[in-house]
Amino acid sequence: MKQLPEEYYTKLEELQAVDFVIVELTLYLDTHPDDYEAIQQYNNFVKERKHLKKEFEKQFGALTNFGYSYSHYPWEWKEAPWPWQV
Template sequence: MPKPVPPEYYKMLEELQVLDFVIVELTLYLDTHPGDHDAIQQYNLFTQQRKKAKKEFEKQFGALTSFGYSYSQAPWDWKNAPWPWQV
């Protein structure tokens, strides 16, 4: 059973999900409109915001992903639940 998490966990996770949605939509748009400089700027801005939000989330709650996409503290903390898909 996952340990309880504070409300801030859900707020920050939702922010990451929103940013992911925007980035995916911009990616799909840019696949068909590769010369749209405004969309590229938006993509880069949201990607930067997402990296910052991910770093802050992981600082407070641990890794979001494994397999080289997130750093680990010592000792190895990936085993610490809950994982984002468990909440």
């Protein structure tokens, strides 16, 4: 398997942490739909996740396929490891 720099793991961990917060806020908002502060937090974390994803993919390649991520040239989706393999 291809050797990856430490920064790859650091940035991937940041994304995973933000994803965790988004999932937790989603679950909370399912039962507290009128919590304005929680909705603001959710929207801020979604914005942060988009930024982190864009930066990660610019440096290391696509995180997802099926139209959710752009590809560098040449087509790189076949390159391992995929995010779920590390």
